[in-house]
Amino acid sequence: MGEVLQFLIMGSFCLLVGAGFAGLIYVSARQQFKKFGIKDMAHLRKLAKEPPEAMQATVDATVREELEPVKVTPPGHSPRSRLEQLREVGLRGDAGTLERFDPDFSPVVFEDFAHALFTRVHEARGGGRLDRVGAWLSDDAFEALRTLGRPAQVKDPLVGVMAYADVTGVADNSSRVQVSLRFEAHYTEVDAVGAEQPWYVTEAWTLERTPAVASRSPDTVGTFIFTCPNCGAPSEAQRGGTCYRCDTKVNTGGFDWVVQSVRLLAREQRVPRGIGPPRSRDPKLPTLRDARAEANLDALGREDPDFILLALRPRLELILQEVRAGASHPDGQGMRPFLGDNVFRSQRHGSQASRDAGVRHVTRRSAIQHVSLARMSRDTYYDALTVRVHATCVDYSVRESDQKLVAGSAEHPRDFSEYWTLVRRRGVKGAPGTTRTCPSCGKPLTVDAAGYCMSCQAHLTSGAFDWVLHRIEQDASYRG
Numbered sequence: 001m002g003e004v005l006q007f008l009i010m011g012s013f014c015l016l017v018g019a020g021f022a023g024l025i026y027v028s029a030r031q032q033f034k035k036f037g038i039k040d041m042a043h044l045r046k047l048a049k050e051p052p053e054a055m056q057a058t059v060d061a062t063v064r065e066e067l068e069p070v071k072v073t074p075p076g077h078s079p080r081s082r083l084e085q086l087r088e089v090g091l092r093g094d095a096g097t098l099e100r101f102d103p104d105f106s107p108v109v110f111e112d113f114a115h116a117l118f119t120r121v122h123e124a125r126g127g128g129r130l131d132r133v134g135a136w137l138s139d140d141a142f143e144a145l146r147t148l149g150r151p152a153q154v155k156d157p158l159v160g161v162m163a164y165a166d167v168t169g170v171a172d173n174s175s176r177v178q179v180s181l182r183f184e185a186h187y188t189e190v191d192a193v194g195a196e197q198p199w200y201v202t203e204a205w206t207l208e209r210t211p212a213v214a215s216r217s218p219d220t221v222g223t224f225i226f227t228c229p230n231c232g233a234p235s236e237a238q239r240g241g242t243c244y245r246c247d248t249k250v251n252t253g254g255f256d257w258v259v260q261s262v263r264l265l266a267r268e269q270r271v272p273r274g275i276g277p278p279r280s281r282d283p284k285l286p287t288l289r290d291a292r293a294e295a296n297l298d299a300l301g302r303e304d305p306d307f308i309l310l311a312l313r314p315r316l317e318l319i320l321q322e323v324r325a326g327a328s329h330p331d332g333q334g335m336r337p338f339l340g341d342n343v344f345r346s347q348r349h350g351s352q353a354s355r356d357a358g359v360r361h362v363t364r365r366s367a368i369q370h371v372s373l374a375r376m377s378r379d380t381y382y383d384a385l386t387v388r389v390h391a392t393c394v395d396y397s398v399r400e401s402d403q404k405l406v407a408g409s410a411e412h413p414r415d416f417s418e419y420w421t422l423v424r425r426r427g428v429k430g431a432p433g434t435t436r437t438c439p440s441c442g443k444p445l446t447v448d449a450a451g452y453c454m455s456c457q458a459h460l461t462s463g464a465f466d467w468v469l470h471r472i473e474q475d476a477s478y479r480g
Contacts, residue, residue, distance in 0.1 A: 109382075230246050285475050374387055394413050420472055
């Protein structure tokens with residue numbers, strides 16, 4: 001470890017790679033600083049205070065990351081990145097002037113909205129209350145949802161996966177934008193006599209709106225779905241797509257996103273195959289890195305000198321430990337302070353599936369091997385950082401009835417990798433937290449189900465204090 005620090009401080013031109021990576025990497029001292037995310041000597045002195053073992057681990061991980069295959073993807077390569085361009089396109093005048101459609105558009109806020117809408121819509125199916133959310137449903141979508149049945153109640157909709165299928169219409173002078181999503185979810189229907197039936201569903205939704213509709217702020221995502229998008233009247237004033245308070249048809253896409261179509265792809269009473277621990281990584285798959293990732297990360301570093309990518313690794317380790325431990329506990333409260341609402345519900349979805357299948361997942365000896373930068377996005381409300389986490393763990397499943405091993409190995413660790421997106425509210429600064437204490441009041445970290453500190457009521461899972469996990473995607477499904 002001392003050799004590495006001596007190299008960095010004295011500006012040597014080579015670094016001897018540790019065991020397993022024999023050879024010399026010749027780089028200038030300046031390039032080496034950049035590779036390790038170290039901006040100046042003050043940063044180096046700060047890192048030098050870390051335990052030597054921890055510092056060496058980050059150095060070794062960075063060297064390994066340099067040897068990983070990387071595929072750089074251009075802007076607009078994936079549906080998510082095309083949707084992100086909604087804040088860059090607009091009405092272009094004859095003189096070449098551009099009036100941007102939606103400069104405050106945030107993919108993070110949109111994803112929170114889509115999750116919330118899915119949940120509210122299925123809850124509203126219970127008791128025949130779809131009119132309450134009619135402002136966000138086209139007539140076709142309304143009818144498609146009614147064909148699913150009219151239970152007395154729909155309990156606890158939990159989205160396990162929300163994936164982008166396609167995005168169209170994000171261009172200058174466009175008149176409509178469409179976003180196609182695939183939901184994998186679980187909910188329980190209750191009939192008139194109280195009998196319960198769990199369902200595992202896969203649904204394809206298409207949302208549409210005019211490009212110039214102003215995006216909502218993060219604070220209005222949940223409550224906005226209960227009010228008219230035109231006048232703000234409560235949902236009781238809505239009948240289908242019309243608000244009787246303002247006498248306006250509001251399910252047109254001219255006020256907010258509207259679900260144009262709903263297609264049921266699968267609906268099963270049993271647990272679908274494939275729900276369970278993350279798959280092992282495919283070493284042939286390169287890390288997909290957005291072409292603007294490093295420039296956006298540098299911009300964040302200029303605004304927040306205390307943040308460097310290497311400093312995020314201890315927080316990722318903490319989150320990994322809590323997420324894997326949470327897989328064995330029904331309430332998952334240990335991981336709750338570090339997870340945004342959607343990914344927490346996704347983890348609960350997996351836990352529910354395990355219980356319904358009569359199995360228990362066990363994870364031990366989780367550890368991150370290295371982290372690769374994939375994407376860095378910045379908007380009005382959030383900084384969103386996507387990294388590919390390469391990790392290892394002992395991961396297996398046992399049948400609850402007799403504790404018999406049904407999947408995995410209780411002895412041999414396996415490697416896996418996932419793409420993690422972490423978010424932090426724009427303007428928040430400081431090194432990532434690595435302790436189980438509240439960043440607001442400093443007391444031991446205990447939160448309620450909504451992510452509020454039990455001591456000071458600070459909303460810790462909103463990203464207003466530190467980086468929180470917003471999304472987990474598998475290698476095979478990640479598109480950038």
